[in-house]
Amino acid sequence: LIVILNDNDMSIAPPVGAMSHYFARLVSSKSYRSLRKLGKGVAKALHVEEAARRAEEYMRGMAMGGTLFEEMGFRYVGPIDGHDLDQLVPVLRNVRDGDNGPVLVHVVTQKGKGYAPAEAADDKYHGVAKFNVVTGEQQKSKGGPPSYTKVFAQQLIREAEKDDSVVAITAAMPGGTGLDLFGERFPERMFDVGIAEQHAVTFAAGLAADGMKPFAAIYSTFLQRGYDQVVHDVAIQNLPVRFAIDRAGLVGADGCTHAGSFDVGYLGQLPGMVLMAAADEVELSRMVATATQIDDRPSAFRYPRGNGTGIEMPDVIEPLEIGKGRIVREGSRIAILSLGTRLGESLKAADALAAQGFSTTVADARFAKPLDEDLILRLAREHEVLITVEEGARGGFGAFVLHLLAEKGALDRGLKIRTMTLPDVFQDQDTPFNMYEEAGLNARHIAARALEAMGQDEAAAERIAAALAAS
Known part of the structure; x- marks a missing residue:
């Protein structure tokens, strides 16, 4: 050796x-x-x-x-x-x-x-954006809404101010996960265990077993290192460890080593796990509040790298009802069911489809587990086409939905369903928009997939793509 x-x-x-x-x-x-x-x-x-x-x-x-x-x-x-x-x-x-x-x-x-x-x-x-080769100055991100990471940290601080049992754990990434902010506010309740995700998970399990409310903030790809501990030390014992999964979906300059592609699949298969995905910063704050209240089983919520949507934050953050999604827009022919931050692109696709005469419902699943069975079965029953959209690999949310529909006999009546996931490849780094363009998960791709399911020709999809490009 x-x-x-x-x-x-x-x-x-x-x-x-x-x-x-x-x-x-x-x-x-x-x-x-x-x-x-x-x-x-x-x-x-x-x-x-x-x-x-x-x-x-x-x-x-x-x-x-x-x-x-x-x-x-x-x-x-x-x-x-x-x-x-x-x-x-x-x-x-x-x-x-x-x-x-x-x-x-x-x-x-x-x-x-x-x-x-x-x-x-x-x-x-460490992760390099475009930069001036002569001076070394890197291209700065434009100002705007706070990052999802910061939104998570700020909401966790609010929860910790109300509850002394809330503690935070990071595996050598306090800055990357936002827990440096939590540590400044609560230095005695933030634990950096070094580059040891397995220990972070088991340590969180021990704290949960003793009545604490641990939040283990770990990048999606880094949590893969501790999967054995998630199964044996957390899930089998049904301990209320809260996993804050940063870098969900594609991550731009950090490339495929940091792309959160697999966590929905590998966590969603675990018995008892509550698995959420935030569509925007308000939803993320509500999921932090929700996880704080889950005391009888493990939970996880995922959110992407980058800034939020700019939506106004309410004064009071209300927790979510476990396993319940929401209808964002009502339609009649096509249903788009989104998990995570592809919701914005789904709404753009719905606008473009509506402009072409295709009435479209848009729903935010919120939960990959437990699924909102009533919502999904209603979408399947009342629409000709159902499209699921997620920022994850095959075998995740779309597969869970298909399994439910098959089990309930909802596929027996001619429903046309399509699942949209990340492609079955490791993508090279680029801007997040370009990476999702390559992945086929932007608005024009969602609209085109719906039209294909409806039996429309390519000309209809091209008209929608042109309209979206013009907007």
Whole structure:
């Protein structure tokens, strides 16, 4: 086994792990500082400060390797300058061809090495938007409504002000999840467990078992790391852990590694789980309030990266009735059932369809589990076509709806149903709009799918697409 430690002295948030603390104690010890002070004096007298600085860097690595990694059974090699390929590549070849048990190669690098703007602000180049190559200035997002992440944090703070048992957990992403704001307000009730989503989930389960109200705020793709714990430590025990799932759907510059494509499917199959998806910032606030009140089972609510819709926030945030959706617009021929923030695109599609003479109902499901069976069966019964729209992979909300309709015999009477999901590929990064355009989940695609189900020709879809483009 060959382990490469990429030592770039970089983390998105302040490190909280025992390993980091161990290193810090080692290099701040009295003996180390005395030796360092003596070495600096000698180096200054000999005018070799730069060489001494590099030597110290190597000595630190040797000390740490000797005292830690070799005690763990690894043969330690390093530290090595990760930017000097003439040195690095031969070492990697040697350890590859060696036969001396597990090896740890300590490689020292600098994030952004060779590009001055990145060297000066390495934390700003984790997810990169368009930027000026000469100056390094990244394209700033336009002002507007608060982000969904901030809306979540603000509502959680309001809930915590009313209820002392509300606590928050993050796995090394306090800024990314908005829990830095919660931590400023309630420092004793916010826990950063480091990059350990499995522990975050089990820790939340333990808190819930003891009567606390834990909110585990974790990106959708990062929660995948803790799925075993979600099943065994939370769902089987039916503990009221609340999962705040950030980065639902497509995420723009963060690309496919952060795209929240699968959580509806992998959480919706768990017995007892309450699973919600916010259509806008008011709905998100109401889902936070709802989750706070769910004390008899696990719950989760998902919301995207980016800003809200700009809808006015009410003074009083009312929780939702569990498993109940809402009709946003009444029609008669076509029904569009949306889960999540595709609701805005669904309404645009309904406008375009209505302009062509196709009366369209738009509903916000709110819950992927439990489904609003009465609402779905009514839509199926009263419309010729039913379209489900979601920001998730196949096997999620649309599949749950199909299963319900089949079980209740609602497919026996000629209902035309189409499910619209993310495509069965990992999409490259782009702007969110362009990514949803590629995915076929924008308004023109929703309208076109409805027309196709109605048996209309492509000319009708092209007229609607042109009207939407003009608007």
